[in-house]
Amino acid sequence: MTPAHAYTMTQTTPPQIGLVVLQSDETLEDDMRRLIPHSVRLLVTRLPSAREVTSETLARMEHHLSDAAALFPRNLAFDAVGYGCTSGTAQIGVERIATCVRDGTRTAAVTEPVSALLAACAALGAKRIALLSPYIESVSDTLRRVLADNGIDAPVLGTFAEAEEAKVARIDGPSIHAAALQTLENAQADALFLSCTNLRTLDVVPDLERAAGIPVISSNLVLGWHLLQCAGVIGADVLPGDLLKGA
Known part of the structure; x- marks a missing residue:
C-alpha cells in the first residue's frame, strides 16, 4: 500500500x-x-x-x-x-x-453608494451636482438632504418617477442619455450623478460625459x-x- x-x-x-x-x-x-x-x-x-x-x-x-x-x-x-x-x-x-x-x-x-459618492465628489472637486434618479421625487429628496448635510449641493433633479423596482432595469441607455442631458440644461453643475444601482449606466457614462463636458458618475461606478x-x-x-x- x-x-x-x-x-x-x-x-x-x-x-x-x-x-x-x-x-x-x-x-x-x-x-x-x-x-x-x-x-x-x-x-x-x-x-x-x-x-x-x-x-x-x-x-x-x-x-x-x-x-x-x-x-x-x-x-x-x-x-x-x-x-x-x-x-x-x-x-x-x-x-x-x-x-x-x-x-x-x-x-x-x-x-x-452615498459614502462612495461623497468620496468621488471630493476627488473630482465637485461641490454642486445634478442628479438623475429613476425614483419618485420623495425618495430622491432624502438623498439630496443627506448630500446637503455633507456639503454637496444637488439643486437640480431629473427623475423617471418610477416606483416599481423591476422597471428600473428596463430603462434603456438612450432614455438615460436623453434624460441626463435634459436634467443638465441650465444646471451649472460640477458633475452629473446617475443614481441607483439597478439603473444600467456603465455603457452610457463615456458618451454622456463627452456630450455634457463635465464628469459623469453613477452609483455603480x-x-x-x-x-x-x-x-x-x-x-x-x-x-x-x-x-x-x-x-
Missing part, C-alpha cells in the same frame, strides 16, 4: 471584497464584475427588498442587512464590503449600515471605485472614470 503523504500548500490570498445586493437588483452584480479586476476575489450575497420603492420599504431593509452579511462564508475576513443601494443608504444612514454589515461578517471597511480604494487595490490618484477604461 502506498503511504499517505501530507502536503503543505502555500497560497497568497488575493484582496477580498464582499457585495450585498438587493433581491430586486439585476444590474449591480454584473457591473461590479466589469469594474473589479479578476485579481480581486468578489463574493456576493442578497438581501430581501420590496417590489415598490418608498421611504418605508427602503427603511425596512435595515432589518435584513446583518442576516444577509452573515450568509458570506464564516471563515472569510474581507478587505471591504459594499451595500448596494443608494436610496436605501440615504434612508437608513451610513453609520447604521456599517454596524449592520459588521454584525454579520468580518471586514476591514464598509462602504455604500463610484461604489466599485470606492470598494477598490477601501481594499487598497487602487490609490488616491485613480479617478472613478478610470475604471471604465478597462471595463
Whole structure:
C-alpha cells in the first residue's frame, strides 16, 4: 500500500471584497464584475427588498442587512464590503449600515453608494451636482438632504418617477442619455450623478460625459471605485472614470 503523504500548500490570498445586493437588483452584480479586476476575489450575497420603492420599504431593509452579511462564508475576513443601494443608504444612514454589515461578517471597511459618492465628489472637486434618479421625487429628496448635510449641493433633479423596482432595469441607455442631458440644461453643475444601482449606466457614462463636458458618475461606478480604494487595490490618484477604461 502506498503511504499517505501530507502536503503543505502555500497560497497568497488575493484582496477580498464582499457585495450585498438587493433581491430586486439585476444590474449591480454584473457591473461590479466589469469594474473589479479578476485579481480581486468578489463574493456576493442578497438581501430581501420590496417590489415598490418608498421611504418605508427602503427603511425596512435595515432589518435584513446583518442576516444577509452573515450568509458570506464564516471563515472569510474581507478587505471591504459594499451595500448596494443608494436610496436605501440615504434612508437608513451610513453609520447604521456599517454596524449592520459588521454584525454579520468580518471586514476591514464598509462602504455604500452615498459614502462612495461623497468620496468621488471630493476627488473630482465637485461641490454642486445634478442628479438623475429613476425614483419618485420623495425618495430622491432624502438623498439630496443627506448630500446637503455633507456639503454637496444637488439643486437640480431629473427623475423617471418610477416606483416599481423591476422597471428600473428596463430603462434603456438612450432614455438615460436623453434624460441626463435634459436634467443638465441650465444646471451649472460640477458633475452629473446617475443614481441607483439597478439603473444600467456603465455603457452610457463615456458618451454622456463627452456630450455634457463635465464628469459623469453613477452609483455603480463610484461604489466599485470606492470598494477598490477601501481594499487598497487602487490609490488616491485613480479617478472613478478610470475604471471604465478597462471595463
